[in-house]
Amino acid sequence: MPPILELHGITKRFPGVLANDHIDLTLQQGEILALLGENGAGKSTLMNVLYGLYQPDEGEIIVKEKKITVHSPNDAIAAGVGMVHQHFMLVPVLTVTENVMLGVESLIGGVFLDRKTAASRIREISQQYGLEVNPDTYIKDLPVGIQQRVEIIKLLYRHADILIFDEPTAVLTPQEADELFKVMRSLVQQGKSIIFITHKLREVLAVADRINVLRLGQVVGAADPQTATENELASLMVGRAVELKVHKLAATPGAEVLRVSDLRVFDDRENLAVDGVSFEVRAGEILGVAGVQGNGQTELVEALTGLRASLSGQLAIEGHEITRASPRQIVELGVAHIPEDRQRDGLVLNYPITDNMVLNTYYRPPFARGVVMQHLAVEKAATERVQQFDVRTPGIQTSAGSLSGGNQQKVIVARELSRPIKLLIAAQPTRGLDVGSIEYIHSRIIAKRKEGCAVLVVSTELDEVLALSDRIAVMYRGRVVATVDSAHATKEYLGLLMAGVSPDSIKPPEKGEEATAVF
Amino acid sequence: MTQAVSAKSSLNWQKFLQPLVIPALSIFTALIVGSLVIALTDLTVLEALKNFFTAPGAAFSASVKAIATAYGSLFEGSLGNPAQIIAALQSGESKALANAFYPIFDSLVTATPYIFAGLAVAVGFRCGLFNIGAEGQLYMGAIFSVWVGFTFKGLSPWVHIPFALLAGALGGALWAFVPAILKAKTGAHEVINTIMMNYIAFRLSEWLLSDKGPLKRPDSANPISPFIEKSAELPRFFPDPIRFHLGFFIALGVALFVYWFLFKTTLGFELRTVGANPNAAKYAGMSITRNLVIAMCLSGGLAGLAGANEVLGLNHNLALSFSSGYGFDSIALALLGKSHPLGVVLAALLFGTLRSGATRMQNVAKIPTDIISIIQALIIAFIAAPAIIRSLYRLKGAGEGEGTIFTRGWGK
Numbered sequence: 018m019p020p021i022l023e024l025h026g027i028t029k030r031f032p033g034v035l036a037n038d039h040i041d042l043t044l045q046q047g048e049i050l051a052l053l054g055e056n057g058a059g060k061s062t063l064m065n066v067l068y069g070l071y072q073p074d075e076g077e078i079i080v081k082e083k084k085i086t087v088h089s090p091n092d093a094i095a096a097g098v099g100m101v102h103q104h105f106m107l108v109p110v111l112t113v114t115e116n117v118m119l120g121v122e123s124l125i126g127g128v129f130l131d132r133k134t135a136a137s138r139i140r141e142i143s144q145q146y147g148l149e150v151n152p153d154t155y156i157k158d159l160p161v162g163i164q165q166r167v168e169i170i171k172l173l174y175r176h177a178d179i180l181i182f183d184e185p186t187a188v189l190t191p192q193e194a195d196e197l198f199k200v201m202r203s204l205v206q207q208g209k210s211i212i213f214i215t216h217k218l219r220e221v222l223a224v225a226d227r228i229n230v231l232r233l234g235q236v237v238g239a240a241d242p243q244t245a246t247e248n249e250l251a252s253l254m255v256g257r258a259v260e261l262k263v264h265k266l267a268a269t270p271g272a273e274v275l276r277v278s279d280l281r282v283f284d285d286r287e288n289l290a291v292d293g294v295s296f297e298v299r300a301g302e303i304l305g306v307a308g309v310q311g312n313g314q315t316e317l318v319e320a321l322t323g324l325r326a327s328l329s330g331q332l333a334i335e336g337h338e339i340t341r342a343s344p345r346q347i348v349e350l351g352v353a354h355i356p357e358d359r360q361r362d363g364l365v366l367n368y369p370i371t372d373n374m375v376l377n378t379y380y381r382p383p384f385a386r387g388v389v390m391q392h393l394a395v396e397k398a399a400t401e402r403v404q405q406f407d408v409r410t411p412g413i414q415t416s417a418g419s420l421s422g423g424n425q426q427k428v429i430v431a432r433e434l435s436r437p438i439k440l441l442i443a444a445q446p447t448r449g450l451d452v453g454s455i456e457y458i459h460s461r462i463i464a465k466r467k468e469g470c471a472v473l474v475v476s477t478e479l480d481e482v483l484a485l486s487d488r489i490a491v492m493y494r495g496r497v498v499a500t501v502d503s504a505h506a507t508k509e510y511l512g513l514l515m516a517g518v519s520p521d522s523i524k525p526p527e528k529g530e531e532a533t534a535v536f
Numbered sequence: 537m538t539q540a541v542s543a544k545s546s547l548n549w550q551k552f553l554q555p556l557v558i559p560a561l562s563i564f565t566a567l568i569v570g571s572l573v574i575a576l577t578d579l580t581v582l583e584a585l586k587n588f589f590t591a592p593g594a595a596f597s598a599s600v601k602a603i604a605t606a607y608g609s610l611f612e613g614s615l616g617n618p619a620q621i622i623a624a625l626q627s628g629e630s631k632a633l634a635n636a637f638y639p640i641f642d643s644l645v646t647a648t649p650y651i652f653a654g655l656a657v658a659v660g661f662r663c664g665l666f667n668i669g670a671e672g673q674l675y676m677g678a679i680f681s682v683w684v685g686f687t688f689k690g691l692s693p694w695v696h697i698p699f700a701l702l703a704g705a706l707g708g709a710l711w712a713f714v715p716a717i718l719k720a721k722t723g724a725h726e727v728i729n730t731i732m733m734n735y736i737a738f739r740l741s742e743w744l745l746s747d748k749g750p751l752k753r754p755d756s757a758n759p760i761s762p763f764i765e766k767s768a769e770l771p772r773f774f775p776d777p778i779r780f781h782l783g784f785f786i787a788l789g790v791a792l793f794v795y796w797f798l799f800k801t802t803l804g805f806e807l808r809t810v811g812a813n814p815n816a817a818k819y820a821g822m823s824i825t826r827n828l829v830i831a832m833c834l835s836g837g838l839a840g841l842a843g844a845n846e847v848l849g850l851n852h853n854l855a856l857s858f859s860s861g862y863g864f865d866s867i868a869l870a871l872l873g874k875s876h877p878l879g880v881v882l883a884a885l886l887f888g889t890l891r892s893g894a895t896r897m898q899n900v901a902k903i904p905t906d907i908i909s910i911i912q913a914l915i916i917a918f919i920a921a922p923a924i925i926r927s928l929y930r931l932k933g934a935g936e937g938e939g940t941i942f943t944r945g946w947g948k
Binding site (some may be wrong): 343344345348354356361362364365366367368372376377379380388389390392 | 800801802803805809812813815816818819820821822823
C-alpha cells in the first residue's frame with residue numbers, strides 16, 4: 018500500500034541555520050510514527066512546514082499520492098492533516114461544542130448556530146474513538162487531559178486523517194499520559210495515522226510503531242521500538258553515548274536550612290493557591306516537590322523567593338525570618354533561584370550574556386565600585402562562567418534571546434551557582450531542554466548537594482523528581498498530601514497521589530524503583 | 537576558529553551600521569514624498585496640471601522648479617549658501633561672515649532644546665515609561681529658571697547660571713514626580729497623567745504671566761516676565777545676530793552624562809532592566825517602583841533643562857507659549873534616535889536643521905513651515921513601520937521565522 022504521507026527532501030533555512038536538511042519521511046496509514054529528537058533538532062520546524070506555518074525552501078509534500086502545497090493551516094486541514102499543539106488552542110469560556118465548531122460552524126438558516134447537530138457529531142466521535150467528553154461543559158471546567166481530548170476531537174470533526182501530536186504529554190500526569198496512549202492506539206486501529214513528536218524515550222518505546230530520529234536538521238536514523246533500547250535511542254539523538262542514570266551517593270542531611278510552616282498564599286486571582294504547607298529542607302539533601310502543573314507549586318516558590326507576599330504562615334532560612342523579606346534580602350541570605358519561566362523571569366532576552374550573568378549581583382564588588390559598573394570584571398566573570406558551565410555561544414556579547422533554550426538555562430544556572438549559596442530553589446530546572454542539557458544541569462544540582470547545600474527541586478516531570486530527590490513532597494490543590502522517602506516511592510504511587518487520590522486509600526509500595534532518570 | 541574571528545569583526549561593522557540603515561532611508565523617503573506634497577500644493581504646478589494632457593512637460597518642469605526652490609531654500613536656511621560662505625571666507629569681512637554662517641549656527645540653536653527634550657523622552661522609554669509630559673515639564677523648567685534668573689541679583693555668573701539651570705531641572709522633575717508617584721503607588725497610567733500635567737502647566741504659566749500674576753513684568757502691558765539678570769544669561773560666542781550660545785555644549789555634555797548614567801552605572805542598569813523586563817528586574821531584587829520614580833524624575837529634569845535653556849540662552853525672559861512644541865516633537869525624536877543618547881543628538885540636529893530651514897523656505901519659496909511637520913511625521917511613520925522601508929528597498933530581514941531563529945540559533 019502506498020504511504021498516506023511522504024515528505025521528500027524538505028529543506029528549510031533560517032538566516033545562519035539549516036533547520037531542516039533534505040528530510041525524507043514516510044507515514045503509512047494506520048501507524049504511529051515517532052519523531053524523536055532534542056530541542057532544536059528540527060522536529061517542530063518540519064511539522065510547521067507540513068502544517069503550512071513555514072514554506073520549505075526545497076522539497077515536496079505528498080499526501081495520499083497527491084503533491085500538495087500548504088500555505089496555511091487551512092490548506093493542511095483541507096488535505097486531512099491536523100495538529101494537536103503543545104499549548105491548547107481553546108477558548109476557556111466556550112463549551113466543548115462551541116470550541117469544536119469554531120471556524121466550521123454548522124448553521125440553521127445561515128445565521129443561527131446549530132449546536133445540536135454539532136454536539137451529536139461530537140458524541141459520535143467520542144464513542145467511536147473512546148474520547149469521553151461531555152459536549153456541553155465549559156472548557157475552563159475541564160482538567161488538562163480532557164482539554165487535550167477536545168483538541169483531538171476538533172481535528173476528527175474536521176475529518177483529519179493524519180494527526181500530528183506535538184509533545185502531547187508535557188502537561189499530563191503519568192496516568193493521563195497512559196490514557197492518551199490508549200486513545201492514540203484506538204485512533205490508528207480505526208485507520209487514522211499519527212506523527213508523534215517527543216523527546217521522551219520511554220513514551221516512544223511504549224506507543225510508537227516506528228521511530229525516526231532527528232539531529233541537527235537531518236534524519237540520523239530509524240529504529241524499531243520492539244528491539245531498540247533507551248540507551249541506543251538517546252545516543253542516536255545526542256550523537257554520543259549518554260548517561261541516563263543520575264549517580265548520587267546516599268544523602269547526609271545536616272542542619273535545617275529552610276523551614277516553611279503553615280504557609281498560605283493567594284494566586285493572582287486571589288484564590289488560595291498554597292493552603293497550609295509545612296516542610297523543611299536540610300543541608301545536603303534534595304527535597305523534590307512533585308505535582309501536576311497548577312497545584313500551587315508556582316506560588317509556593319514565589320513566596321519562598323520573596324516575589325509574592327504570603328497570606329499567613331512563617332518562612333525561615335537558618336532561623337532568619339524571611340516571611341516579609343524582599344527578593345534581594347533573600348538572595349543576600351544565600352538563596353539561589355532557578356525560576357520556572359526562564360524567559361519571563363530569569364533573563365533579559367535582549368541583554369548580552371554578560372549582563373545576564375550579573376543580573377542579581379551587579380551592584381556588588383567586583384562588578385561595581387560605588388555606582389559605577391566594572392565592565393571588565395563583568396566580562397571576565399562571564400567568560401569564566403560560560404566556559405565552566407559549557408554555555409554554547411559565539412561570544413559573551415551575544416544576546417540571551419538568541420541562545421537555544423538549553424543554553425539560556427545554563428546561563429541562569431551559571432549565574433545562580435557561581436556565588437556562595439546555602440539554599441538552591443530550582444523550579445522546573447530542565448523544562449523543554451534536550452537530553453544533553455538535562456544531564457548537565459542534573460549533575461550540577463547533585464554537586465551542590467554534595468557541597469552541603471540544601472536543595473528544593475520543584476518539577477512536574479516525575480522522572481526528574483524521582484531521579485534527583487532524597488525526599489519527595491507531593492502537592493495537590495495547594496496542599497502537601499504526602500511526603501515520601503524517594504527510596505520507597507514508585508511512579509505509580511506518586512502518580513496516584515498527584516491525581517488527588519488520598520494517601521490513606523493506597524498502599525505505599527514496599528520498595529521503590531531504582532533511582533533512574535530516563536528522558 | 538579563523539572563520540569565527542572574521543565573522544566577529546564583520547559583525548561589529550554591521551552592528552554599527554545596521555541601526556542607521558532604516559532611519560537614513562526613512563529620512564530619504566520622507567523627503568521624496570514631501571517633494572510630491574510640495575509640488576501638488578504649488579499654485580503654478582496646479583495651473584500647469586490643468587493642461588497636463590496637452591502640455592505634460594510644463595507641469596513637469598513647474599514641479600521640478602517648485603521642489604528645487606523649496607529644498608534649495610530649506611538647505612540655505614538651515615546650513616547656509618555654500619557660495620556665500622566661500623565668498624565670505626575669502627573676503628574675511630566680519631559682517632559677511634556673520635551672514636554666511638548665521639543659518640548653520642541658528643540650526644544648532646534650534647537643535648539644543650531638542651537634545652534636552654529628546655534625552656528626556658529617551659530616558660523614559662529606557663525604563664518602559666511613555667513621558668508625554670515633556671512639554672509641560674519644559675514649561676515648568678522655564679518658569680523656575682526665569683524666576684531664579686531675575687530674582688537673584690548681584691551673583692557671579694559662575695553661581696547664577698548653574699543655579700538657574702538646576703532650578704529648571706528641579707521644576708521639570710517636580711512636575712514629573714506627580715505622575716511618577718501616582719504610577720508607582722496606584723498604577724495610574726503615566727500617559728494619562730503626564731497629559732493632564734501638561735494642561736496644568738500651560739494654564740499655570742498663563743496665570744503667572746497674567747495682569748496680577750506673580751511673574752508679570754510690572755512695566756509692560758504684555759504678558760511677559762521681567763528679563764533675567766545678565767549674570768544668568770548663557771554666554772553667546774559671537775556678536776549679534778548670531779545667537780549660538782553655551783547651551784549647545786551643555787546639551788552635548790548632558791547627553792554624555794545620560795549615556796554614562798544609563799550604560800555605565802548600576803542605577804542605569806537597574807533602570808534599563810526594569811524597562812526591558814520588569815519580571816526579571818523583580819526577580820533580580822530591583823525595586824520597580826523606585827526605578828520608575830527615578831526614571832520619570834530624571835526625564836522631567838531633562839525636559840526642564842530644555843525650558844531653562846530657552847529662557848537663559850535665547851529669550852532671556854518668559855513669554856506666553858514660548859515653546860513651539862519641542863516637548864511633543866521630542867517624542868518622535870527619541871523614537872528616531874532609538875532612545876540612545878547618540879541617536880538622540882543626531883536626530884535633534886536633523887530636527888533643528890529642518891525647523892530652522894523651514895522659516896527661510898517660507899520666506900523665499902512661499903512654502904508654509906507646515907511642510908516640515910509633514911516631513912517629520914513621514915519620517916516617524918516610516919520608522920514606526922519599517923516593513924514599508926524594507927519592502928520599498930528590498931531589504932532583507934524580519935521575515936517569517938525571525939522569532940524562531942532567535943531560539944534556535946546556537947543549539948547543540
